[in-house]
Amino acid sequence: MLKLEYKDYTLDFKFDAGTSRGILRKHHVVYLKIYQSSMPDIKGYGEAAPLVGLSPETVADVLEALPDLAEKLEKVTIPIDEDDVWVLVDQLVGMELPSLRFALETAFLDLIGGGKMQLFDNDFTTGSKDIPINGLIWMGEESFMKTQISEKLNKGFKCIKLKVGAIDFEQELRLIEMLRKESESLMIRVDANGAFPVNEVFARLTELAKYGVHSIEQPIMPGQWEAMQLICKRTPVPIALDEELIGVAEFSQKQELLKMLRPQYIILKPTLLGGFKQTLEWIRLANQMNIGWWLTSALESNIGLNAVSQFAGNFSDIGYQGLGTGQLYSNNISSPLCISGAYLGIDTKQQWDLPF
Structure with missing residues (x-):
């Protein structure tokens, strides 16, 4: 019998994280823990972290769904592999709760891997290969953004991503111009x-193009x-589509969207x-259509x-990923994840401090 426990948790940002949708100071998430009643010491963990204003669901929606999910889990057997996990999650959680689906997939993969927080077997998970990441610059006063830029460049980041759209566009252009003057080879997203x-939009894109901007989300x-x-x-x-993809669940809908819009990323x-x-x-559709892609966190905890x-880590030569968000919170979950310069890696000597 599979048992489910869960805990809601509030992550505190170290600073006022500005976006075009407002300032983020706290992020509410829900942690899942799944185990077999006959083997309670082997546990699988997952995280449901819906984003206010972006996710179709809220933390309250996730919490409301969990008692029913717990009942369903008592009647299913543990999945045996990844494909089995995909099928089972499809049966247990609808697409109206995408963060819960992600959390449940994660918890199952952890559980069938022996509860060691290793979901996949690749060079990244074994600590032998790091992932290149972009340095994220949050919106705020111009001086605050300049400070962030200097810190990222000093750490050796070769790809910088700036949030734009909240302050004066001319100010944002000055920051981008400053970045370009720092380095002709720097990738600016x-x-x-x-x-x-x-x-x-076309007037603004024309201005951005003057500075060799790699892409705009x-x-x-x-x-x-x-x-x-x-x-x-x-x-x-x-153009890199982001929010446009949210809520597009059916394979045929994904195909229709990409065929019609033909984004570059x-x-x-x-x-x-x-x-x-x-x-x-x-990913399958993007590869078929020669559309580039990269992965990005959605401000989850570690x-x-x-x-x-x-x-x-399952993919080779995928370029800079948006996975440098682990240092955003003052009360993040301690983990072996580590950032060294412009790379994310796993320090196999470090241990997890799991929430429950």
Whole structure:
């Protein structure tokens, strides 16, 4: 018999994390623990961390669904492999709760791996290969953003991602110009979170193109397919779809979206997309259509970040990933994850301090 326990937890940001949707100071998450009643010492952990304003569900929705999930789990047998996990999660949790699907997949993979917080077997999980990551610059006063930029460059980051769309666009351009003057080879990514007005988007993209910006995530709000199709076709800066993918559950819907919009890149956040199985479908389609992609955390604590990072380790030569968020919180879960310069790795000498 499978047993489920859970605990809600509030993560505290070390600073006011500014985005175009507002300032983040706290992030509420739910941790899952699954084990067999006959073997209670072997436990699988997962994290449901819906993002306010982005996820279709809330923490309250997740907590409301968990008693029923606990009853269902008592009637199923432990899955035997990844494919079995995908099938079982499809049966247990609907796509209206994507963060819970991700948490349940993670907990099952951990459990069948022996409860060692190793979900996949690859060079990253064994500590022999690190993952290159981008340095994330949060919105705020211009001086605050400049300080972040200096810190990231001093640490050796070769790819910098700036949140844009909340402060004056001319100020943002000055920061990007400063970055470009620092290095001609630096990869600069920007993320608008849908903040650009449709009637201004081409003018802004033209300005960004002057500084050799690698890509821009979600320049306009999602759901405007005709406008986005035109932007992807005519843009001087490659487009990376992010929020546009949320809630697109069926394989045929994914295929339709990518065929119509033809973005240059897509951003994959398993917490928002409904887990690893859903993410693999996006990767399969993107590869078929020669669309680039990379993985990004959705501000999970180290339990969720560990899962996404280990998943990323399954792929070779994937470039800079958005997985450098483990140092955002003052009360994060202690883990073997470590950042050295511009790389995320696993320090096999460090132990987990799990929440319960």
